[in-house]
Amino acid sequence: MTSPTIHIISFDIPFPANYGGVIDVYYKIKALHGAGIRIHLHCFEYNRKPASELEKYCTSVHYYPRNTGLLANISLKPYIVVSRMSTALMENLLKDHHPILFEGLHSCGFIGDKRLKGRFLIYRESNIEHHYYYHLFQAEKSPGKKLFFLAESIRLHLFQKTLRHASVMLTVSKEDTKYLSAHFPGNRVVYLPSFHNHDEVRIIPGRGRYALYQGKLSVPENSTAAEFLIKQVWENSFPELVIAGLDPPEWLVRMAAGRPNIRFVVNPSDEEMLGLIQEAHVNIMVTFQSTGLKLKLLNALFNGRFCLVNPQMVNGTSLDTLCNIAPDHTSLKNELQHLFKQEFDEDMIKQRNRILMKSYSNQNNCKLLTEILTLC
Secondary structure: OOOOEEEEEEOOOOOOOOOHHHHHHHHHHHHHHHOOOEEEEEEEEOOOOOOHHHHHOOOEEEEEEOOOOHHHHOOOOOHHHHOOOOHHHHHHHOOOOOOEEEEOHHHHHHOOOHHHOOOOEEEEOOOOHHHHHHHHHHHOOOHHHHHHHHHHHHHHHHHHHHHHHOOEEEEOOHHHHHHHHHHOOOOEEEEOOOOOOOOOOOOOOEOOOEEEEEEEOOOHHHHHHHHHHHHHHOOOOOOEEEEEEEOOOHHHHHHOOOOOOEEEEEOOOHHHHHHHHHHOOEEEEOOOOOOOOOHHHHHHHHHOOEEEEOHHHHOOOOOHHHOEEOOOHHHHHHHHHHHOOOOEOHHHHHHHHHHHHHHOOHHHHHHHHHHHHOOO
């Protein structure tokens, strides 16, 4: 019997799996491969190099350059979409009739193309993108980038209607499931939490000496959250705050200069980041927009001790029972002082493991996805 086969269109090269979006893609590929699914992977190449690691799990891997620049911006379609509409990609998709998984709205330029009529088309949602880009517009400091994010938010909102062509939509949070179900009542919408690199909790019991904020710091949402912690939450009397992540803007690093209890770890390796998460006493995470699932939250819950978050971070995730939640800077300060007096014990670890493996098991989620593939 021939193994089931699927095309996966990834908005970026999903290895190394070192930031939110590609983590879901990479570990989904690994899980599907382990379940016997043959994968034709299509990646858009920019700022990341082709990865031979992907050939371990995929029958074929194709790379396409993004059509970036001014001309790609002069379009009614979103820039993140039109810059990923490759003629070579369409030619490869038309060589067979296998189902197609579109990773994120970024990759959906061809989802409504008549040449794909009759194909089983799966949309993997990662954010309600026009909401996400509007929040980027609000967080951005550069006037030019603010204008781009606002224009992109409007274009994404208009483009969203093309998702009606999807045979099924896979959502990463319950809130996003409600949104897409309401806006596309004729489509099947399935809640499928993000795939990740954890098969078990690896939490070290006891105490740590610092709190950790981590994320891709070049993203305005994350740099704004770090700025909020530096300026409005962190007191000089508090234990050390470590801010770790990719490509922090210079203005953010300068903001912490002269603060002896705030330290940056720039572009840490995966192993270094894991160590930072495990050794922290508190993993503190705040966001000012609540779409999608923040994979750094899952990473912290599987590996770290106390997780202190604001309500938007856990909205629609069913993870609120595992976190300490504080809605504003005053309550964050109070919770920090409270948590640093506590010890993270074995009973807390067992509770984490029980809840996480029920709802966020790669094995269970892969089983659901393969069952969906049998419908096509």
